[in-house]
Amino acid sequence: MRLSKVLFPLSLACFCWSCASSDFAAEGSHRAERLHGQPVRRYDALDYDITLKVAPGDSQFHAQVKMEFEITSPVDRIVLDAAGLRIAAVKTSFPSGGWDREGDQLEIYFDDILSAGDRGWVAIKYSATPGRGIYFRLDNPAIRPHVFTQGECNDARYWLPCNDSPSDRASYSLHAIVPVAWTTVSGGIKIDERVFNAAYKIVDWRMEEEMPPYLFTFVAGDFVTIEAAESSTVLSRENIFYVVEEGDSNQARAAFARTPDIIDFISDYTSVDYPFAKYSQVTVRGFPYGAMENSSATTAKRELILGDQELRPSWPTVAHELSHQWFGDLVTCRSWPHAWLNEGFATYFTALYRESRFGRDDFLFHFGNTIDGYLNSCTGANRRAVVKHAYEQPMDLFSDGTIYPGGAARLHLLRGWHGEEAFRKAINIFLSDNRLQSVDSDALKRAFQKAGCVGMEGFFRQWLYSPGYPELKLEWSQSERNLKVAVRQVQPARDPHTSHNAYETGSLWDFRFPLDIRYQVIGGQVEQQRVWITRRQQQFELKLPGRIEWLSFDPDAWLPASLTVDEPVAATMRRLRRSDSMRDRVLALRKLVSRHLGEFAIEDLLSIAEDDSEYLMLRVEVVRAMEKLQRNWLFYRARENPPSEEWLVALPDLLEQEWRKAIGRR
Incomplete structure (x- = not known):
């Protein structure tokens, strides 16, 4: 997308266009003849200038947009996505042969074929009834009136005629005509606010950075604005603000309190400063998802x-x-099959922030749950590649449990495979080289290659473009000072003759990866060795300085893989009690409980649950696990020696809740 633009601003005074204007092709002059089977999106959107009016007593909104474009290859029309929009009039900068509707598309024809490099504009006057894409909360007297948009994946077209693709980026201005008492929010910065008439005002917003239309945003309503309590190092507090209902101010301050710190963390970790002039967070009623990352x-x-x-x-x-x-936003997936670049990164950087602020135990516990969510979702018929090209609707790719945790798990594997320094260098290269661009997964591959990481072709073929993950059966035994380890990959083998994807055939189904083995010998230090798994079955023999106290496979949870460890019960219990990996301790606990082996070590489990020095979430997991034991030993122990009410009240809230459920005391 080009940075330089030629702007053709529309006068707000002309908002109420006359459909009879000779400058526009009115409805009824539609051109019937169209070329079929010919590419129609052979242009680059450069800028959108949007004016939108919302009136509380009106069940629809009225708008106009002027889109500037540049032709990329010869074309005789411009095609825009315009679902459910009532088009009143269309104007172009080139002699026009009219316009037509084709399903959810608006086709605008030119008398002559335009050449690559030609620049021009189209202007459209339209209206619509809110539904998808734009939502009105105006009719319920118990709710403060407000409206908002939501564009992902392909819903920007329901409130804005546009090229609704993540690959086509453009800057935009938004002029909101709203009641004088309302607050507005859009992308970029607020340029001006002025009187339109006695009841309405005009608020001008401008987003200079080029974004796909699904990241355009407009929110307006009876809100209050709260500045952040403090600045970040890269963004002042007046440019970090929260827009909420008046009675929600205190809750918003508490909920969003970490915003400046998170901005600083990501800016520091990536060595790329927060990319926009402001950051706002708005809460609305009935939002269709949890939240949406509209630019700024x-x-x-x-x-x-x-x-x-x-x-x-x-x-x-x-x-x-x-x-x-x-x-x-700064870097966007070019097409929805590569949406893991958006969601996997956001999931992983949330985990990295957790690690930086709450420690390694908290990170491994929660990221382990993220991996478990992926493993539980990506099974059977849902075992698919992270990059998946076959789908019915783009949003289907977001909802099957793969791109969020599965994408994050691949990033974690890259970090463990190549080390912290190389990982951070590659992420910086990825953001810097692709700034304000829409890319596919190969852009990330090139960034890691540029950072000096080898083997990226095979890694991306296997871990991103091929389906599934390793399912490992692990065994170990010790004789004298020799540790014998056997590793088997037991995931289903793929028949290359039935594959529809070249990346899913042959030896690629046998994953290649590093496996860390961490252990402590009796009376010794914790040590770790890394072995490379390259085949479905492998055996290793490691020399140790003494007898093993405990042993852990993949203690840092680098692998998006299921691990089943064949070992004596006593060894599993020692992992639970003594391993220095919180992920390993949780897996050991689950193994004990799943086989009801925890019943034979109820005192050990209780000692963890009652130990204030233990990590909180491990104590919670232990209490929950004891509830699942067939004989519910916790209940009998609590009945004989019940914890005092004072002890329960002093516990952290979540742990107190679990104890009360376990012993039947609410």
Whole structure:
């Protein structure tokens, strides 16, 4: 997308166009003849100038847009997505042969064939009834009136005629004509606010950075604006603000309190400063998703800020949407099969922020749950590649449990495979080289190659473009000072004759990856060795300085893989009690409980649950696990020696809740 543009601003005074104007081709002059089977999107949208009026007593909105474009190859028409929009009039900068509707598309014809490099504009006057893409909350007297848009994946076309593709980026201006008491938010910065008439005002917003239309945004309503309590190092507090209903101010301050810190963390980790002039977060009623990362202006459902910040903190959602300002907005997936570049990165950077602020134990516990979510979703018929080209609707790719956790797990694997320094260098290259561009997954591959990481062709073929993940059966035994390890990949083998994807055939189904083995010998230090798995079955023999106290496979959870460890029960219990990996301790606990082996070590489990020095979420998991034991030993222990009410009240809220459920005391 070109940065230089020639602007043709529309006068706001001309908002109410006359359909009889000779400058426009009115309805009824539609051109019937069209060329079929010929590419129609052979242009680049450069800028949208949008004027939109919302009146509380009106069940529809009225708007006009002027889109500037540049032709990329010879064409005799411009095709725009315009679903459900009532087109009143169309004007172009070139002699026009009329316009026509073809399903959800608007086709505007030119008398002559335009050549590559030709620049021009089309202007459209239209109206629509809110539904998809734009939502009105005006009819319920119990709700403060407001309106908002939501464009992902292909819903911008329901409120704006546009080239509704993540690959076509453009700057935009938005002129909102709204009641004088309303607050507005859009992408970029507010340029001006002035009187339109006695009841309405005009608010001008400008987004200079080029974005796909699904990231355009407009919110307006009876809101209040709250500045952040502090600045970030890259963005002043007056440019970090929250727009909420008047009674929600205190909740918003608490829910969004970490925003400046998250901005600083991502800016520092990537060595790329927050890319926009402001960051706003708006909460609305009935938002169709949890939140949406519109460029510089996230919209979220109101429920995000209303929960208990200790039991259900809002900051993970805040961090996820903020991460998108770099991954999804500054750099965007070119097409929806590569949406993991948006969602996988946002999921992983939320986890990285957790690690930086709450420690490695908290990271491994929660990221382990992320991996588990992926493994549980990507099974059977749903076992698919992270990059998937076959789908019915783009949003289907977002909802099957793959691109969020599966994408994040691939990034974590890259970090573990190549190390922290190389990983951060590659991420910086990815953002810097592709700034304000829409890319596919190969752009990330090139960034890692440029950072000096080898083997990227095979990695991307296997871990991104091929389906599934390793399912590992692991065994170990020790004789004297020799440790014998056997690794088997037991995931289904793929028949190359039935594959529809060249990347899903042959040896690629046998994954290649590093496997870390961490252990502690009795009376010794914790040590770690890395072995490389390159075949379906492999055996290793490692020399150790003494007898093993405990042993852990993949303790840092680098692998998006299921691990089943064949070992004595006593070894599993020692992992639970002594391993230095929180992920390993949780997996050991689950193994004990799944086989009801925890019943034979109830005192050990209780000692963890009652130990204030233990990591909180491990204590919670232990209490939940003991509830699942067939004989519910926790209940009998609690009945004989019940915890005091004072002890329960002093526990962190989540742990207190689990204890009360376990012992039947509410």
